[in-house]
Amino acid sequence: MNIVSCKNYEELSQRAAQIVLKEISVKPDLLFCAATGNSPTGMYAEMAKKPEAFHSLRVIKMDEWGIIPLSHPDSCETYLKKHLLRPLDIPVERYMTFDTAADLAESECEKMRQFIAANGPFDICILGLGKNGHIAFNEPADFLQPFFHKATLAPSTIQHDPALSQGPEPAYGLCVGMRDILQSKKIIFLVSGKGKEDAWRRIQEQKIGTDCPASFLWLHPNTDCLVIE
Numbered sequence: 001m002n003i004v005s006c007k008n009y010e011e012l013s014q015r016a017a018q019i020v021l022k023e024i025s026v027k028p029d030l031l032f033c034a035a036t037g038n039s040p041t042g043m044y045a046e047m048a049k050k051p052e053a054f055h056s057l058r059v060i061k062m063d064e065w066g067i068i069p070l071s072h073p074d075s076c077e078t079y080l081k082k083h084l085l086r087p088l089d090i091p092v093e094r095y096m097t098f099d100t101a102a103d104l105a106e107s108e109c110e111k112m113r114q115f116i117a118a119n120g121p122f123d124i125c126i127l128g129l130g131k132n133g134h135i136a137f138n139e140p141a142d143f144l145q146p147f148f149h150k151a152t153l154a155p156s157t158i159q160h161d162p163a164l165s166q167g168p169e170p171a172y173g174l175c176v177g178m179r180d181i182l183q184s185k186k187i188i189f190l191v192s193g194k195g196k197e198d199a200w201r202r203i204q205e206q207k208i209g210t211d212c213p214a215s216f217l218w219l220h221p222n223t224d225c226l227v228i229e
């Protein structure tokens with residue numbers, strides 16, 4: 001993991017966008033696995049300054065809450081439409097998404113597994129860090145999941161957004177698995193936001209364990225970790 005210290009959020013966002021622009025100049029139709037949350041918002045805004053560069057970009061949604069409908073203002077779907085798909089003018093034909101309604105969860109997981117098997121690996125995977133060390137919805141646990149799956153969410157993950165903590169229990173999400181992430185040709189890992197000091201310290205120990213799924217990024221040969229320090 002190549003750790004890049006940034007002065008502030010603006011620098012982190014600009015550097016991350018520059019990495020994407022460099023990659024897309026080589027492969028315009030690259031497959032881009034998109035995280036949501038506060039960490040990549042600035043990066044996506046930087047990318048949106050050069051929409052012409054993304055005329056062939058293919059986007060796949062990384063994760064989604066199962067406890068709210070896709071049309072909810074706090075869904076990952078709504079976020080991606082607002083911050084990535086509309087600003088970059090990505091049509092539905094170049095966007096792979098999934099539903100998370102309880103009765104569809106299993107079939108949607110299977111659909112995504114088949115899509116990734118046929119179209120993967122991701123050329124670029126954007127990751128944020130959860131306060132508990134998670135990446136996507138791969139939460140700390142005794143074991144981790146390799147493929148796209150339905151995940152039970154940790155309390156700290158649900159509390160990340162007050163609107164989400166009002167949903168029925170147990171709360172779940174759908175997300176890419178650890179193998180999907182670690183097979184990516186390039187990973188851009190954004191470490192930004194309050195309350196992540198413990199998780200970041202744990203990563204810096206360079207000890208790989210399922211108590212901190214983000215620690216597995218040490219196994220990946222092409223990860224740029226941008227951190228505000």
Ligand SMILES: O=C1O[C@H](COP(=O)(O)O)[C@@H](O)[C@H](O)[C@H]1O
Pocket residue numbers: 035036037038039040063127128129130131135136137157160192193
């Ligand atoms: O719960 C989550 O949080 C992380 C980090 O979110 P951020 O708002 O601090 O950037 C996010 O990357 C992840 O996809 C999501 O599951």
